[in-house]
Amino acid sequence: MTHAKLPPALRSPLSRNVALLLESRIPARLAWCWEGSPRVIGIWFVWQEDHGLSMATFAGSPKLGELRAGDPVAVSIDTESFPYRSLRLGGPIALRQTTGLAPEYRAAAARYLGADAGAAWCTQLDGRDQVVLRLVPTWATVSDMSRSPFLSEPV
Numbered sequence: 001m002t003h004a005k006l007p008p009a010l011r012s013p014l015s016r017n018v019a020l021l022l023e024s025r026i027p028a029r030l031a032w033c034w035e036g037s038p039r040v041i042g043i044w045f046v047w048q049e050d051h052g053l054s055m056a057t058f059a060g061s062p063k064l065g066e067l068r069a070g071d072p073v074a075v076s077i078d079t080e081s082f083p084y085r086s087l088r089l090g091g092p093i094a095l096r097q098t099t100g101l102a103p104e105y106r107a108a109a110a111r112y113l114g115a116d117a118g119a120a121w122c123t124q125l126d127g128r129d130q131v132v133l134r135l136v137p138t139w140a141t142v143s144d145m146s147r148s149p150f151l152s153e154p155v
Contacts, residue, residue: 007140022047034066044108052136056105059129083145091138
């Protein structure tokens, strides 16, 4: 993926808010539609500028019966306390089957749980196959309520 293909909000150098959200331990909220009904789940992710947003799930997961390569999805990574900050992105999803745990899952486990706890968690799951859901965003927007014109004072 070339840098020029990324939406402006995701091109280097990343804004401080975007970098903080992409490096955070906040789960991504992955959304899609299936049979006319919206779906959304929380899921660990890793961001790699040259690969996009990667989220790994276990083979046989119910969401894999609903998602197909090329389906449009949206992702939100947002803070839970005021002033809210969020990164919303979307585009078509790509699926890649792995034998055993995906490297992206191991990287996410280390970030979300810490290096030692992440490695221990992954050891318990070794041998389980996964599918990596990869989103190379075609659009992205950033919100930062601390800069909202509706606030009377900066937060």
